[in-house]
Amino acid sequence: MTGKKNRDNLLNLGRFFQKIRVGRGLTLQEVSGEWSAATLSRFERGELDISTQKMLELMTRVGIDELDFLEFYEANPSNFPLELQELIQMNNVGELERRKLGFTAAHPRQNSMTELARILFEAGQHWPDPNYRFSEKDEQILADRLAVPEHFSILELxxxxAIVGPASHELLTLLWHRTQRLKKDWWQHREMQVLLLWLGAIMDHDMTLVDRLETDLDVWFTNYRMNTRMVEFMPNWQYGHVVARWLRHPTVHNENKVHHIIADLRTMGVETDARWFELMLARTRGSQIFHNLNLIDHPKQLKLARTAGEVVRNRRQYLGVSRSGLKSIFETDFKRHSEPRLPSTAQINHQLRLITYLNPGKH
Structure with a gap:
């Protein structure tokens, strides 16, 4: 079964490359480089694996980066969910349940990643319900998995x-305190996290925390108003700002301003944000501050890596995945005396790049 699955993965990966190559009007000869077009053709048909170096060269010639792999990665329901943002924001319960069932069926053994996936799926399905909260156990898992604020990429986003709505005051505060240790060159990671934590505090009417986070954010949104990333997050800031004003001064006029923002987004065709704000508003109406006094901070530091093997090791340890757990992910053999020596194959490399890209740019 393992051999067949690997062959299927290789075939799907080859087809993925072929689809992008053909879609960009490139011939086999144009992208084959120093190897023959016949070799590349065999790879695209799933008949031949290629080395990591050849894969990186091919990615360069075709113009593929890590984000392009998400479509291929997400097509396999057994892979850890990395592209649930829209489903979470739209509260697409049916599709979230389908993804959860596919992942659970592929990973019957419980480990740190299956537990994280369970929490993510459950939060994605239930977060708009103001009565939905995390158990103390699940909050501790989240606190431990988000212990390094420098790690903020697709997975952490x-x-x-999914979690800022159901999170307790203590978890929101702990995550905020951790962002304060980020150095200046990590400021984009910091402000994205603080923005989401601020929206969580607003949903809980946690106005003391809202004020503290808003003061933090106001400087950024004032000084970097023309930054390209600001354009992406400006609707979140505007929505949160108006809702916070309504909570401080609950007049009909202030409430109507909230509805106007949502209506304007729909008029502009930005349905994902409109629906997300609508659901956040529904939770805000029925929620209140929630406490978890048993939450414990287990601080961790960012580990710098100098080699690809150290990147894998650091990320594995950060996610709490054992060597045997990583072996089950990649379905290959590992040396007991060192970090896993991954085969230099395209199909392993693309998954590895996703899991470690799944790291910010600094190693």
Whole structure:
């Protein structure tokens, strides 16, 4: 079964490359480089694996980066969910349940990643319900998995979007305190996290925390108003700002301003944000501050890596995945005396790049 699955993965990966190559009007000869067009053709048909170096060269010639792999990665329901943002924001319960069932069926053994996936799926499905909260156990898992604020990429963004509503005052505060240790060159990671934590505090009417986070954010949104990333997050800031004003001064006029923002987004065709704000508003109406006094901070520091093997090791340890757990992910053999020696194959490399890209740019 393992051999067949690997062959299927290789075939799907080859087809993925072929689809992009053909879609960009490139011939086999144009992208084959120093190897023959016949070799590349065999790879695209799933008949031949290629080395990591050849894969990187091919990615360069075709113009593929890590984000392009998300479509291929997400097509396999057994892979850890990395692109749930829209489903979470739209509260697409049916599709979230389908993804959860596919992942659970592929990973019957419980480990740190299956537990994280369970929490992510459950939060994605239930977060708009003001009565939905995390158990103390699940909050501790989240606190431990988000212990390094420098790690803020696709995986962490997905988690933050799903958890800030159900999170306790203590978890929101702990995550905020951790962002304060980020150095200046990590400021974009910091402000994205603080923005989402602020929206969580607003949903809980946690106005003392709202005020503290808003003061933090106001400087950024004032000084970097023309930054390209600001354009992406400005609707979140505007929505949160108006809702916070309504909570401080609950007049009909202030409430109507909230509805106007949502209506304007729909008029502009930005349905994902409109629906997300609508659901956040529904939770805000029925929620209140929630406490978890048993939450414990287990601080961790960012580990710098100098080699690809150290990147894998650091990320594995950060996610709490054992060597045997990583072996089950990649379905290959590992040396007991060192970090896993991954085969230099395209199909392993693309998954590895996703899991470690799944790291910010600094190693």
């Amino acid at each position: 997905e988690i933050f979007k």
